[in-house]
Amino acid sequence: MMQLYYASTSAYVRKVMVTAHCLGLLDEITLLASAAHPIERDERIASINPLAKVPALRTETDLCLYDSRVICEYLNARAQGNLLPAHGESRWVSLARQALGDGLIDAALLARYEFSARPAEKQWPGWADAQLKKVSAALGEIERQVVGFNTLPDDIGLIAIGCALGYLDFRFAGMNWRKQHPLTAAWFAIFDAHPAMAATRPH
Template identity: 80%
Template sequence: MMQLFYATTSAYVRKVMVTAHCLGLTNEIELLDSAAHPVERDERIAIVNPLAKVPALRTEQGACLYDSRVICEYLNARAKGDLIPSQGDARWLSLSRQALGDGLIDAALLARYEYSARPLEKQWQGWADAQLKKVHAALREIECQVAGFSTQPDDVGLIAIGCALGYLDFRFDVLNWRANHPLTAAWFAQFDAHPAMAATRPH
């Protein structure tokens, strides 16, 4: 079996697991407990990923893959899936949407680390505000694009965006992002109800 270093709170791990669910690969993945942290390094993960970050996947052949984008592409290729278009404009649109979703997660995660991982006397509000500005910019762009989104997790870009919005619900409910993004809120209500999304909600 494949082995995946896993954390139920990670939006990047969730992206990989939603992909696995959609491709019918969950029964081929063994989930390994981990405690990824920006300061306190988990050496169990470092065996597979020298950066000690999740997700990190070890294939049956012993190859070590890390970064959710690489792992999702591997799973899609393994299953001969179509979550990542192989060519043409559809490919670049899918990958750009994945970058938008991942970028939203990156910014939200950096803002959270400022509060949760840095001692109070060393916290920099300006830094956190700058990250949240990126979050709001990403949400505005999603609102502009969302009319063209499928309500099914049939594309890795949409999976990334869905997992990013789920992360905001989990860690930044104070932002109340739905208030100013009604089209995105309506889309996400349908998208997040899909079994692959429901089975992977952070907790």
């Protein structure tokens, strides 16, 4: 069995879990409890990932893999799946969309950490605002591209974007991103209802 350090609130862990679900690998993964935190280091995770960040995967051969991009590519190769196109322009489109989704998550996490992990007297609202501008720009680009998206989680780029939007719903519910991005909202309503997405929503 593979072992995965897991947190149900992590969009990156969700990306791995959606990938595993779509590839039929869930029964081959044991989930390990963890408490990843930007300040308080969890040495359990560090036994696999020296950065002590989730997701972190250990294979049956004691191969340790991190971060989500590497783990998802490993799972896809293991299952001989097609979530990452092997070659051609479609591969670069998929990887660029994954970078867009991951970048949105990165910026949202940094904005959240500014107020949830940093002491009040050291908080810098301008920093958080700058991160949220990145979130807004990413949403704008998704809205521009979304007419070409499939509504199934059959591509790692779309999985990353779907998990990013789900993270905004979870941690930034007051943002109401759907109002300014109606095409994305319509796409996500269908995409997020897929069993792989529904089973992995953060809680």
